Amino acid sequence: MIKLQKLGIVVGSLMVLAACGNGDTDTNDEVTENGTEGNGETEQLSGTIEVGVGENYTDFIAEIAPAFEEEYGVEVIVTERDMFETLEALTLDGPAGLAPDVILSPYDRIGGLGQQGQLAEITLPSDRNDEIDEQQVTVGGTTYGSPFVIESLVMYYNRDLLDEVPTTFEELEELTEDDRFSFAGEPGTSTAFLANWVDFYNSYGLISGYGGYVFGNDGEDPSDIGLNTPGAVEGIEYAQYWFQEIWPDGMLDVTSAGNFIDDQFIQESAAAIINGPWGANNYVEAGVNFGVAPIPTLPNGNAYEPFAGGKGWVIPSYSENIDAAQAFIDFVNNEENTMLLYTDYTREIPANQNTRNTIIEDGEDELAIAVIEQYNDAVPMPNIPEMAEVWQGAESMMFDAGSGNQTAQEAADNAVEVIKTNIEQIYN
Template identity: 30%
Template sequence: MAALLTFTLAACGGANEDKGNKNAENKPANTNTNKPNGNASTPPPAEELLPEEGASLLVWEESTDFEFLESVAADFKTKYNVDVKFEHVPSPDQADRLANDAPAGLAADVVMFAHDKLGNAVEAGLLFPNDLLEEDTKSAHPDAAIQASSYGGTLYGYPKSVETYAVFYNKALVKDLPKTWDDVVAFSKTFTDNNAKKYGIMWEARLLYFNYPFFVNKGGYIWGKDNTDPTDIGLNNEGAIEGAKYMQTMAEILPLKAENITWDVKTQLFSEGKVAFNIDGPWSISSFKDKVDFGVIPLPDMPDGSKSISLSGVRSYYVNSYTKYPNAAKLFASFVTNKENALKAYNMLGILPSNKEAAADPAITNDPILSGFIKQFENSVPMPSIPETNNVWTPIEGAITKIWNNKDQDVKAALDEAVNTIKESLASGK
């Protein structure tokens, strides 16, 4: 388990009338030690990097993390004599708010969001590369987390946590854990009773995010070149079509309209003991505690024996390119994600740390719940972070809904239509 884990997103924010008029003090900092491709001498090793004199930092984070962060900030103050304050900004809102507030000098020095918003932020010139602490970061985190926190071959993030989905199971209903999807199908045929609202397994069937294992199993993909080439769409190739046909057969054991299998519906049914297996992420653990005696296992293998490859997300800290204190900001982003603080985050917040040493700690690997997500993360790929990905989700959701709801639906026709819509959207620049 030495190469591990944890994940989510960002949106929203207020407009700023002055964002086109950058005052000198609000231009991105550009000292020699912070030029991503400058001609300065080799950056100093991490232990020689010092914060700017008089530096103080503002960090955007979820308010639920404040107790943890204040503890970290106290240690950071002791080590570097830098004050750190925090402002509650939901992770899904940070990237868009950064775009509005950074040029005006109103944004935090350090922000935190899921990697799928990274491309937009980099393209807008809002982030400093993780340059001075790059080697330390790469050695401390698994390749998947580094890949997710990079864009265009450059590392920007300081990975905090990793996330993917796995299978929650009700221990009172399940005696033999499934090894393959065929096992799940066989169990569901004996358990599912639509009239009684009892189902062997549930997941949000309309979403590509959760159906990705079916598409990728036979060679489908979202973008070419490891999800970096928007000119190559693999969602209607032969492999994707074959995988989607197998997905279509799952409607037989989950006989509901795809649009009716929402998070709220399946969460309630699992809590009531009417769903045996529930595909979801670690963000839902708190919804089931004290309600269901459950365990978590990786996704079942495909019928051909191959692993089910899920999509994963990585939440990372990033340094605002408009900060007045880039050195201090980089030091804090690295400090808050080191082994000691990653374990503290696990103990206080219950998150799956990206830090490899922390993730390999027995406290985590022996955790009966989180270990299931850890194992699945090892068989996951990061969600694409290029901006064009925003054009994918809605058309493919429409295609999957058609395929799921109608057993006679021509799978190729539905996927071809969705991919054409994606191409048209990309061509129009929307």
């Protein structure tokens, strides 16, 4: 029987049941794609697990949970709460026995929570995820999560304005010479192609594509900051070219650049933009005849390398039924269930490689295919706590360079110094 507990209207109120599994179950590391033992027999567990998710996942979990209950003999209780509220409350709810047994987390939070002892180590089934996926949920050689959904920045383009899909930044530069995209009131500027590069999340793909990086050792060494390396500076200089030679002044406004880009694309004043899959609904509602494709190749011939994003399942270390929680994570991430999530619920792209391949082979979802292809060139965002100190310094870096207040090297050096100082003060 599935029990669904929902939040009340009052902010902060939550009806949560403590996990009540007995924890006296046998483990089996050999788990197949369907969540069964290597010999084809289902691993029998017992007790109860609480699965805590946001409202956009409650119906999905409620639909698949009966099959899990029948197969494993474990009762599933579904509770509804905002993902970030759940994560923020974990340090108090966990010791008090109020934390769910299974929850979701953005990839960039998993490593830090694991290092703090908040998450249990888990095992990933073989042949289900790729190297990028696994890096998202692993820190210090320990895996603390199971990849669930993926996302990446992509390029949206207006089919009515372009005869061919741009595949290189040289082609995007050529578009800026078309008078159709001249920006009124600022002679000599163009909105043919727009990207929110004053925002570091959006500009990182440019910096990484030129050889820059956030932290060394695959994002785990905060003593090695690579945002002022020669490659990173070259990428920032290319952004300067767009800010200073092509784009209107509004592209340097940290608070409104994103809205400006959306408005220009909806008004058909921009032929191509960079945005994430979350932008698609807005363009559909506005009636834009758009297509989606991977971001064009950079002038140096390298791929644009944005941050790889998404969410993974994790097990709070306070769970009293970790074995059952592990089995549920394997179950929810199998091909059948992840395809159900994609087709019938959120349309998010599953991390499950087999499901991704099916989406590509089907060939009908242009947005999903573009995200999957771009994700293959994406860089996992560092998931250690020190990443929190990068955002503000890097944002200032892009503004200072783009506005011409500083050279690209000066802006990068200053940003790295701020990031280093903050990390030393907070984490050392």
